[in-house]
Amino acid sequence: MKIQLVVNPSAGKGRAQALLPQVAAILRDSGHQVGILLSRDFDEARQMTREVAEAGEDVLAVMGGDGIMHLGINACAGHPSTALGLIPAGTGNDLARGVGLDPRDPVAAARVIAAGRSRRIDLAQVADRFIGTVVATGFDALVNRRANQMPWPKGSLRYPLATLAELRVFSPLSYRLVIDDTVRELEAMLVAVGNTSCYGGGMQICPRADPTDGLLDVTIIHPVGRLKLLRLLPSMYSGRFARDACVEQLRARQVRVEGPGLVGFGDGELIGAAPLTVTSVPAAITVLVPDTSGTPLPGVPHWGPP
Incomplete structure (x- = not known):
């Protein structure tokens, strides 16, 4: 796969930036082509995620909190050929929870993306926002x-x-x-x-x-x-x-x-x-998810408050 990883380096009080080398190594060592884009603010992250999806890359991966994941789903919603990968490194990480990822483990989430298992999920839409x-x-x-x-x-x-x-x-x-x-x-x-x-x-x-x-x-x-x-x-x-x-x-x-x-x-x-x-x-977007062996996503473990 060709993966473009958009990162909010300040997420989690700098945790995203600290773990980025390990995350990137996991993706690359799995044989994928990986590009890394560091965003300086929300608007720049929005532009980066849109450009990756519009280019039709195999995977748009986002690393940070729910803000950058919100940008990721909105970028992928109009471009079905691009799958979304989620690497939780913020304070909330609720979308990651909702698709079965451990919100406390960005490294495990990188391994999920590297494995390439995908699933179509629904979105909610309000006006032009997903x-x-x-x-x-x-x-x-x-x-x-x-x-x-x-x-x-x-x-x-x-x-x-x-x-x-x-x-x-x-x-x-x-x-x-x-x-x-x-x-x-x-x-x-x-x-x-x-x-x-x-x-x-x-x-x-x-x-x-x-x-x-x-x-x-x-x-x-x-x-x-x-x-x-x-x-x-x-x-x-x-x-x-x-x-x-x-x-x-x-x-x-x-x-x-x-x-x-x-x-x-x-x-x-x-x-x-x-x-x-x-x-x-x-079935609005494709998301890379853990292997749940066909079980419904609501059966994921409850990880509790951060």
Whole structure:
């Protein structure tokens, strides 16, 4: 294979750059042609990933966090001849989790790419953007926005601190949902629409999501007190929160989210203000994955919080 590896060298507080020689050696020692592109910022990484996919290379591999993986899926979505390889080296690594990779092991992910096993997976689409993981629109989206604005601390510690800060001022949000052909008006703490199961560094907000079934998983947390929501948060890492009576789970091909003041984040990136229409795009891209011997992707191990 001809592999072009686009790297965010600052990902994981420099972990990506430190592990790059080992990752590159694994790919090259497997007999593949490997090119390495180091990005200086998000815009440059976007341009690099687009150019690799447009050139029709065999594999676009991306190394870093969910931001660069978001760019990778959007580059490959319009170019089916280019497969996507994922090397998790950031703080969240949720797309890597969703396709069965160990989010803590970039070296193992490089071996997966070298082995060349591939699988078609679905994506979620919002306007002209493709999402690999989850579209967040409620309390979770506000936490994401607050975390992105925090200059300190760096890494995954931002999210628990942003959660506590947001919880102090949060109240239920008004939603109008169109779930396939069904209209619902309700108040909720959050409505999450998932292609894969995790966001926020391993929180299984859509624990049954399967990125090969052609459907989106919808999780609604109905209004609860702040202390109850705080108690639920730790169990999101295992998915056990979904057993609570305040949690509703659905599946759909398309979900439209409307409501005053609602904002959407997908793959941790800002999508924009509501209204947002999220549509499942079945078998949208080819991804290099571990050998799962035909088992469904939701059966991958849960690696827990970073």
